[in-house]
Amino acid sequence: MDxxxxxxxxxxxxxxxxxxxxxxxxxxxxxxxxxxxxLIPGTTVECIRRGPTGDPTAYAVRGTTVALRKEDANLINxxxx
Amino acid sequence: xxxxxxxxxxxDYFGIVxxxxxxxxxxxxxxxxxxxxxxxxxTGLKQHTGNWPGKTVDxxxxxxxHRNNSFLLVDLPGTYSLLAHxxxxxxxxxxxxFGHPDVTVVVLDATSLERNLNLALQIMxxxxxxxxxxxxxxxxxxxxxxxDFPGLEKELGVPVVPMAARLDIGLKELKEKIFLxxxxxxxxxxxxxxxxxxxxxxxxxxxxxxEQLGISKLLNPxxxxxxxxxxxxxxxAKITSHLKYQNYPTILREAEVAI
Numbered sequence: 001m002d003x004x005x006x007x008x009x010x011x012x013x014x015x016x017x018x019x020x021x022x023x024x025x026x027x028x029x030x031x032x033x034x035x036x037x038x039l040i041p042g043t044t045v046e047c048i049r050r051g052p053t054g055d056p057t058a059y060a061v062r063g064t065t066v067a068l069r070k071e072d073a074n075l076i077n078x079x080x081x
Numbered sequence: 082x083x084x085x086x087x088x089x090x091x092x093d094y095f096g097i098v099x100x101x102x103x104x105x106x107x108x109x110x111x112x113x114x115x116x117x118x119x120x121x122x123x124t125g126l127k128q129h130t131g132n133w134p135g136k137t138v139d140x141x142x143x144x145x146x147h148r149n150n151s152f153l154l155v156d157l158p159g160t161y162s163l164l165a166h167x168x169x170x171x172x173x174x175x176x177x178x179f180g181h182p183d184v185t186v187v188v189l190d191a192t193s194l195e196r197n198l199n200l201a202l203q204i205m206x207x208x209x210x211x212x213x214x215x216x217x218x219x220x221x222x223x224x225x226x227x228x229d230f231p232g233l234e235k236e237l238g239v240p241v242v243p244m245a246a247r248l249d250i251g252l253k254e255l256k257e258k259i260f261l262x263x264x265x266x267x268x269x270x271x272x273x274x275x276x277x278x279x280x281x282x283x284x285x286x287x288x289x290x291x292e293q294l295g296i297s298k299l300l301n302p303x304x305x306x307x308x309x310x311x312x313x314x315x316x317x318a319k320i321t322s323h324l325k326y327q328n329y330p331t332i333l334r335e336a337e338v339a340i
Contacts, residue, residue, distance in 0.1 A: 029166050036162035038196040063193040 008080065011057070011073035013047040019078035020044055026075045034076070038062040045078065087181060090323070095155075095180050096134045097142060103151045104263045107176055109204060110188035111197050112159035115216045117141075118246040119188055120156045123256070133172050140172075147256040150263075155182065161196075163203045164311075177207055178300065179323045183263045186255070188214045191221035191228060191243075201237070205271035206304050211239045212258045212269075219245040239269040273303070283310055296324065 013019050021043045024031055038061055039045065046060040056067045068076075091097040091105070099105050110116040121128075124143025133140045141156040157176055158169035177185055187204055189197040194215070205211050215228065234241040240258040244251030261267040275281060287306040291297075296305070300320070308316055 032162070032164055033166055036164070036199060038199070062196045064196065 006079055007077050009074045010045065010059070010068070010076040010078045011070050013045070013078060013080065015047050015049055017080060018044060018046045019080045022077045022079050024076055026072065030072060034072070037066055038064075039066075039076065044081075091180055094134065094323075095176055096131065096140065097153070097155060097180070099153045100151060103144070103153045104184070104259075105180070105182045106152050106154045106259055106263075107157055107180065107182035107185040108154055108188065109157045109173055109177065109185060109200065110159055110216075111161055111190060111200055114159070114188050114190040114197065115246050116156065116159055116188045119186075119214065119216060119244070119252070119255075120154060122246045122249065122252050124154055136168055136172055138168055138172050145256070147260050150260060152256075152259065152263075155180075161200060163200065163207075164313075174207075175319070177204060181299075182208075182210075184210050184212055184259050186212050186214055186259060188216050188244075191215045191217045192224055192226060194228065202272070202274055205237070205239065206273065206307070207301055209239075209269050209271050210262050211271055212255065212262055213237060213239055213241045214244050214251065214255050215241060216244045216246055216251075218243045218250070219248060236272060238271045240267060276307075280307075280310065299324070 007022050008019075010019065010021075021039055021041050023041055024034060024039070026034055043061060048058040048060050048065060050057045051067075055070045057070070057073060058065050058067050059073075088099075091099065097105070108116060108120055120141060120143060123145050125145070127145065128141060128143040130139065130141045132138065138158050143154050143156075145152050145154065155176065157173040160167070160170045160173050163170055163174040163177070176182070185204055185208055187201045189201060201211070201213055213233075215230070215233075218228070221228065228243070230241055230243050240262065242251050242255045242258055244255060246252060258267070262269060276284075284303060284306045287309060288302055291302040291305050291309075296302075305320070308320075
C-alpha cells in the first residue's frame with residue numbers, strides 16, 4: 001500500500017479519528033515547539049474536538065491534550081489510521 | 082571558575098545568595114508534574130519567594146538539611162524544553178548553564194514519561210550532575226502503567242528515584258541521591274543523544290575550535306557546538322556576555338573572533 005497517496009494535513013482529520021504523523025512542514029521556533037510537545041514523525045494523534053468556529057482544534061498526543069490552530073495543523077502531514 | 086565570581090554571578094544574574102558551604106540545587110521539570118509539591122515537601126516553611134531579576138517570572142528558593150549539609154533548593158519555572166522560546170525557558174536554561182548548580186534535579190511525570198524525558202535529555206546534554214525524580218508513581222499505578230526503574234536508571238546513566246511527593250514517598254531517597262551526586266560519591270554518566278551523521282560530523286569539526294576557547298570548565302563543549310549549529314544568535318551573545326562577566330578577557334577576545 002502506498003502511504004504517500006493517503007497523506008493529508010492534520011487539519012483535515014475529523015473529530016474522533018486517529019492518525020500517525022508523517023512529517024512536519026512547520027519552520028523555525030514553531031517547529032521546535034511542536035516537537036518539544038512530542039509531535040514527531042511516527043507519533044499517534046487523535047482529534048478530540050474543534051472550537052466553536054472550527055478553530056482551534058484539540059488533539060490527544062502522548063497522553064496530553066494540545067490545541068493547534070488550523071494554519072499550523074495544516075503544516076503537519078499525517079496518515080489516517 | 083573562582084568561588085568569588087561564582088557567588089557574584091548567582092547574586093547579580095539570579096538573585097541567589099547561598100550561605101557559606103551551602104549546596105545549590107536546581108529543580109526543573111515540565112509544567113504540572115508536581116514540582117512545587119516536591120519543592121514544598123523538601124523545604125517546608127523555609128522558603129523565600131520573589132522574582133527572577135528583571136523578569137516577571139516567579140522565583141522560589143528554599144533550604145533543607147541532610148546529613149549535616151545545608152542545601153539551597155531553587156525552583157525553576159516548569160518548561161517542556163530549554164531551547165528558549167519563552168521567558169520561562171530562558172530563565173531555566175540560563176540558571177542550569179550559567180548558575181552552575183551543584184546538582185540539577187529533573188522531576189518527571191510517571192504517567193507521561195515519553196514527553197517528559199525530552200527535558201531530562203536536554204538537561205543531561207548541559208550537565209552531568211543530574212538526579213531524575215519520577216513523580217506521581219501513585220497516579221501511574223492507577224493507570225496501570227509500570228515503569229522499569231532499574232532499566233531507566235541504567236539507560237539514562239543518572240540516579241533515578243521513584244516518587245509520590247504528595248504521599249511523602251521517595252523524598253528521603255531523593256535527598257540522599259542529591260547528596261551523593263553533590264559530594265561526588267556518585268558520578269553520573271548521562272546518556273548523550275547521537276544526532277544524524279551530518280550533525281555529528283559538524284559537531285566534531287567545531288569541537289577543536291570550542292576547546293581552544295578554554296571554556297570547557299564552564300560549559301559543555303558539545304552542547305555549545307550544537308547551539309552554534311542551531312544558529313541561536315541571542316544565546317551565543319549571552320554566552321559571550323557571561324564569559325565577559327567572569328573576567329576572562331583573553332577567552333572573550335578569542336570567542337569574539339571565533340563566533
